[in-house]
Amino acid sequence: MTLSGYVVAVLTGLDHWERDDRGRHGFPGAILAGYVTDLVQPVKHLTASRPADRKLADLLLGTRLVSHSGGTIAYVTTAKTTAG
Template sequence: MIPLSVVQALSARRYAPLGRLGVQEIAVLRVDTARRADDPERDWIGFAATLTPDDLLKALRGWWRCDAASVAAGGVLPVTLSGYVVAVLTGLERWEKNTEGRHAFPEARLTGYVTDLATPKITIASTADSDRQLAELLLGTRLTSHSGGAIAYVPTNATAH
């Protein structure tokens, strides 16, 4: 059971201030809770605050059906779990495409992540000022996105409610 106070705190959480990003649209990576991966490159897929930063980055990197140029143009990839930003990835300038038409961003950096969503407590994983600012702006906020896949696209000039 989740305590009522936690549910109330989450429902009152502010929405991500996307208008401050300076781009028209960003991609959002929508994930589930971490589970064991059957993959030689990584042990986990998804998000868990208990993973080490290296394991978390590997768990969040993947091959997605997406418009890679649009993902890169946004400059940031917020990672959401149930509509809350739990991690932020940057370093999306270069991508690769596999034979199935999926894209990966091999130089993606884990900028920051949430270790406790209810409070929220965040960990900044990057030393770059621009990365730190993005993480502080987005982590723990609400970010609504709709998509049939892992990647959704959200306009930044509209308030997400």
């Protein structure tokens, strides 16, 4: 997830989504891989248990990325990796 182009949180496990009767989507397998608490001097908190998810979060958190917003949350697609 980005805020003004800066990655402030990384969610993994978004391969599967469900839609409710209001048209809202949910991601039952989503995992918070990490987040930052400061953008001036990013403080990273890596929370995922899988090494590959932690590595991805560490790489992206606090960086500036072009993202696509469909509302309050912006998304950035990454290529699947086999690193672990």
